[in-house]
Amino acid sequence: MELDNLYQEIILEHYKHPRNHGAVTNADVIINGKNPFCGDEIVLSLKVKDNIVTEVAFEGHGCAISQASASVMTEQIKGKSLQEAKQLFEQFTKMVKGEGDVDTENMDELAAFQGVCDYPTRVKCALLSWNALKKALEGNQK
């Protein structure tokens, strides 16, 4: 297995220069995500207006995969509706778990995480921020 399939340029780039790093002021939702296995941790904060994610940011520490994944995620869900964000969550989860073919057409940089499915111990890293997002979305919709 070629390690570069996992550590793609896009991933390294986001790890080095994370986007939307920090906290959203006056956030509507703040959610904590933890991976007890490796101690990685992120805090995700969001502002939602008229069903649209208007602002999103993350803080925390962790491996390249978890940090890059959080960074790409924030870029990809900003401006999307809650419905679209949820759909991306489902596509992304399926892709990194390697559960069948996923159409990556609308996934943009998220597709860089395709290689994760060959590294079962890293799936949790890629999903850390997404699982936090899911909790946030569920909290927001009730």
Add this chain to the structure above:
Amino acid sequence: MSGAETILKSKNRITIDNVREQFPFFQQPQNRGLIYLDSAATAQRPQQVLDAWQEFNVLYNANSHRGAYKIAERATDEYERARAKVADFIGAASPEEIVFVRGATEAVNFAAYGWGLHNLKAGDEIIITEMEHHSNLIPWQMAAQKTGAVLKFVGFDETGMLNMPQFYDLLSPKTRLITVTHMSNVLGTIPDLAAIIKAAHATGALVLVDGAQSVPHIPVNVVELDADFYVFSGHKVLGPMGSGALYARREILEKMEPVFFGGSMISDVDYTHSTWNDIPWKFEAGTQNLPGAIGLGAAIDFINKIGIGNIHRHDRDLTDYALAGMQGIKDLRIYGPMHNRGPVISFSLGAIHPHDLATFLDSRNIAIRSGHHCAKLIMKRLRVPATARASFYLYNTKSEIDEFIHNLENAREYFSKWN
């Protein structure tokens, strides 16, 4: 290459190749070339242990202490013989002082429930160290919360040594128990147990020693050590998972309450009350893990054949060799003492996250561990979320360590483009 390394320095030189040949794990085509540096998590098992397990199942599978037929007698005999081997191996005065358990975690829970809950009261103090595995921390948090006892923590310095002055300061007539590792599973530190136990006994406190990491690597004698409780896991000492032992001095076990209740642990039963069997059986309720205990006995036979002293020397040589090599790597930081330590080395390499480092080494077929190693208090004190960890055992070789070190250099190179 590796065959030239001898593990047994005395009469018949046993080479590493001789040792490795006896571990089917290393002989499988799937595992060819795998460099296994995670024995601190669990060790591989020699054929002799697998045979003992298999023999029980195909030749004399029967319940112990129950049947009046030949194979049941044999099952009981072999189980009790394994107990005697464990007692002998750690220098216990008698086999009755050995309770078979699932592992170190269960053994500490036995002490916390069976002794702690009945002997601790509000205001009593337990001295514990910041380098304990969660297995030797969480049960005491539970016991403290339930009894009102207080946990007092001994810290450690940058070189991974316990803060002994702090220990002496904390020790007082309120101290009922000191619970301490014999070898840190993160730092490799071997605390000065002789001093700790002497001081503890002088104030009337008991001492529990977590031997999960020490029993595999150094000769242990609980009587010379004067430990009150001593615990270890079978699977780290070449035995099966689900085997292990709790040692406690006879007087302690006799006064200690059972933790599990049911079959086999009773002496007499009436409608509302019952009385307990003798030690150690009063602690072994229900059907026990016979093949596990018997397999552990076989692991001890295997170790005795090579000699724990020889294993100790081999592991120490490998550790010194690895430490020397690792120190030559730029930006590599070792957590823990540089001398007089166990064969488990925690480290970090520049800004590379341990998880990424472990994935890199895995891609080179080198198995190390990354994470907090069930020792979050150590991580807090070191101010890191996680470390990488390599650990060695009798089947590891210097050429494996060369390969490991070479690939640490490669990892540095690979991840350097990230900075």
